[in-house]
Amino acid sequence: MPVTFCSGAGCLFRFAVPAIRIGSRMNAFWRVLKLLRPHLGAILCGLFFLVLSTSAMLIQPVLWQQMVDKVLIARQTQLFWPLIAGMLAAGLVGSVASGMRTWLIERVGQKFVLELRTCIYAHLQNQPLSFFHDRRTGDLLARVIGDVDTLQEVVINGTDQFLSNLLGMLGVAAVMIWYKWDLGLLTVAPVMFTFLLMYRYNMRVKPIYRAARDRLGDVSAKLAENLTGVQTIKAFAREDHAAEKLHETISMYFVQNLLGISLRVRYMPAVQFISFIGSIIMIGYGGYQILLGTMSLGVLLAYRGYWWHLYGPVYSIAGINDLLQRASAAGGRIFDLLDHQPELRDAENARELPKIEGRVSFENVAFGYPSRPQVITGLDLSVAPGTRVGLVGSSGAGKSTLLGLIPRFYDPLAGQIRIDGVDVRTITQHSLRRQIGMVLQESFLFNDSVLTNIRFGRPGASREDVQRAAADANAHDFIAQLPQGYDTVVGERGVKLSGGQRQRIAIARAFLADPAILLLDEATSAVEPESEAIIQQALERLMSGRTSFIVSHRLSVIRPCDVIVVIEGGKLAEQGTHAQLLQRGGIYAQMYRMQMGEEAHVISAPEI
Ligand code: ADP
Numbered sequence: 001m002p003v004t005f006c007s008g009a010g011c012l013f014r015f016a017v018p019a020i021r022i023g024s025r026m027n028a029f030w031r032v033l034k035l036l037r038p039h040l041g042a043i044l045c046g047l048f049f050l051v052l053s054t055s056a057m058l059i060q061p062v063l064w065q066q067m068v069d070k071v072l073i074a075r076q077t078q079l080f081w082p083l084i085a086g087m088l089a090a091g092l093v094g095s096v097a098s099g100m101r102t103w104l105i106e107r108v109g110q111k112f113v114l115e116l117r118t119c120i121y122a123h124l125q126n127q128p129l130s131f132f133h134d135r136r137t138g139d140l141l142a143r144v145i146g147d148v149d150t151l152q153e154v155v156i157n158g159t160d161q162f163l164s165n166l167l168g169m170l171g172v173a174a175v176m177i178w179y180k181w182d183l184g185l186l187t188v189a190p191v192m193f194t195f196l197l198m199y200r201y202n203m204r205v206k207p208i209y210r211a212a213r214d215r216l217g218d219v220s221a222k223l224a225e226n227l228t229g230v231q232t233i234k235a236f237a238r239e240d241h242a243a244e245k246l247h248e249t250i251s252m253y254f255v256q257n258l259l260g261i262s263l264r265v266r267y268m269p270a271v272q273f274i275s276f277i278g279s280i281i282m283i284g285y286g287g288y289q290i291l292l293g294t295m296s297l298g299v300l301l302a303y304r305g306y307w308w309h310l311y312g313p314v315y316s317i318a319g320i321n322d323l324l325q326r327a328s329a330a331g332g333r334i335f336d337l338l339d340h341q342p343e344l345r346d347a348e349n350a351r352e353l354p355k356i357e358g359r360v361s362f363e364n365v366a367f368g369y370p371s372r373p374q375v376i377t378g379l380d381l382s383v384a385p386g387t388r389v390g391l392v393g394s395s396g397a398g399k400s401t402l403l404g405l406i407p408r409f410y411d412p413l414a415g416q417i418r419i420d421g422v423d424v425r426t427i428t429q430h431s432l433r434r435q436i437g438m439v440l441q442e443s444f445l446f447n448d449s450v451l452t453n454i455r456f457g458r459p460g461a462s463r464e465d466v467q468r469a470a471a472d473a474n475a476h477d478f479i480a481q482l483p484q485g486y487d488t489v490v491g492e493r494g495v496k497l498s499g500g501q502r503q504r505i506a507i508a509r510a511f512l513a514d515p516a517i518l519l520l521d522e523a524t525s526a527v528e529p530e531s532e533a534i535i536q537q538a539l540e541r542l543m544s545g546r547t548s549f550i551v552s553h554r555l556s557v558i559r560p561c562d563v564i565v566v567i568e569g570g571k572l573a574e575q576g577t578h579a580q581l582l583q584r585g586g587i588y589a590q591m592y593r594m595q596m597g598e599e600a601h602v603i604s605a606p607e608i
Pocket of ligand 1: 133369370371372375394395396397398399400401402
């Protein structure tokens with residue numbers, strides 16, 4: 001099925017990248033050629049200069065033959081200077097044309113890579129969360145960086161060299177056959193065997209190179225995992241174990257590479273040997289003709305010159321062919337990614353969601369993950385604008401999953417989710433998510449300044465707006481005390497800040513975004529106790545006037561909510577205010593009493 005790049009609504013780079021349709025059944029090499037179609041004009045100009053430089057190169061041996069036979073042997077000295085001038089002119093034209101060709105082709109190659117990387121990133125951004133849950137970040141990085149680099153190397157250098165060598169080789173072969181057909185044919189014939197050899201080599205090396213690229217993806221994924229989990233590795237003193245696991249992964253890559261090398265070391269010398277046979281045939285047959293007196297020494301010298309120009313390109317093509325096979329493996333991995341069509345995307349006629357009040361309703365919603373098909377079943381819930389909804393239930397009951405359905409991270413398998421009465425599947429994801437704010441247990445901060453991290457909530461917000469949002473989030477005072485204030489860089493994932501400080505920056509970000517709906521998933525669970533009250537106060541301020549869904553295992557946080565919903569086994573088990581649920585004496589009442597009992601126990605513990 002054909003695939004369209006960058007055609008989704010979420011493509012950030014539509015201005016730069018044309019929509020490109022690529023047949024997904026084709027092999028990577030032809031698909032790359034198809035991608036190059038918009039650059040056809042520049043490629044044709046490059047080819048023109050290629051023909052010019054090749055012709056200039058081809059004429060040199062003829063001029064040499066004239067010099068030997070006519071000037072040096074037949075003593076026609078009046079031809080000496082014209083022939084020298086001809087050689088110089090051909091050399092100059094050849095050099096200039098070759099420079100022009102390289103510039104044009106390399107420029108096309110660079111543009112191609114720019115467009116491809118941009119396209120892959122745009123395509124990745126269009127994928128739903130589940131796509132990233134099913135893949136390893138390190139492997140995705142290896143595809144976007146390593147595989148594109150490998151492809152780039154060949155598209156830029158390989159295509160240019162492949163074409164110039166092929167053209168040069170064909171030109172030389174034609175001239176050799178035209179000039180003296182018997183000697184020409186005998187010298188050119190072995191070239192056919194090198195192409196047969198190449199074909200057989202490609203068939204065998206292709207799966208090896210693909211496996212090698214996949215193993216490199218494994219290495220990248222393992223490395224990324226170990227580096228991200230370095231704290232856990234150190235905490236458990238498992239450095240040796242982690243290094244051993246990485247070594248195993250790298251060894252698998254090493255083995256695949258060795259397999260490739262063992263094939264290559266047989267292939268390249270075989271090509272070299274065939275070219276050597278061509279040379280023996282030429283010298284043997286040519287020498288015999290000279291002894292018979294049917295051919296001049298000049299002709300043999302010219303053929304000697306042509307031989308270099310024939311087998312030089314053949315040997316280069318054999319090398320480039322190997323590069324092409326590697327690039328084809330890398331290209332295959334890139335196209336696998338690009339062929340993946342997001343299952344969750346905007347409907348054809350999706351419209352923008354206008355500014356909402358914040359009414360949220362779940363109508364007979366059922367949802368499950370592929371590996372766990374029944375997480376939520378038959379859920380009905382209607383929430384009026386500005387309501388605070390507390391979600392409680394045992395771990396794994398489906399609370400976070402329920403929150404993820406509101407911004408349409410996943411689509412329900414049955415039923416509907418409506419925002420202000422509109423089914424979320426009929427509106428653009430972008431316009432929906434712009435009106436929803438999230439504060440999670442671990443808020444992600446970028447390795448950038450505090451200012452930029454808060455401004456992520458509303459790009460273009462002024463410094464004053466950012467400071468106001470920080471003040472509302474109870475974050476301004478601690479930010480002002482940082483070494484460079486709002487310009488302090490927070491480190492990767494905000495590692496240079498405490499958990500409580502990170503959360504307050506995330507809350508400031510949500511203030512700036514000013515969403516109508518708020519999703520708080522264990523927002524205070526991972527923070528130090530002394531920050532909890534101050535964060536809770538900031539959250540109270542943030543929730544004011546917004547429809548808020550609060551997941552927390554701390555019932556003291558849930559208790560003041562307008563509605564408390566108890567989820568058990570993916571079903572809505574109970575619903576009501578704190579007082580109503582206590583009176584009911586069900587699951588919530590039991591959980592509450594248990595927690596209160598535990599707290600009382602903790603408080604009284606020191607006295608025991
Ligand atoms: P809660 O927030 O109530 O603790 P979750 O909504 O996180 O529960 O998870 C509900 C169930 O779905 C759990 O059994 C969990 O293992 C499963 N689950 C959560 N996320 C995924 C996922 N991405 N893929 C497969 N199963 C998942």
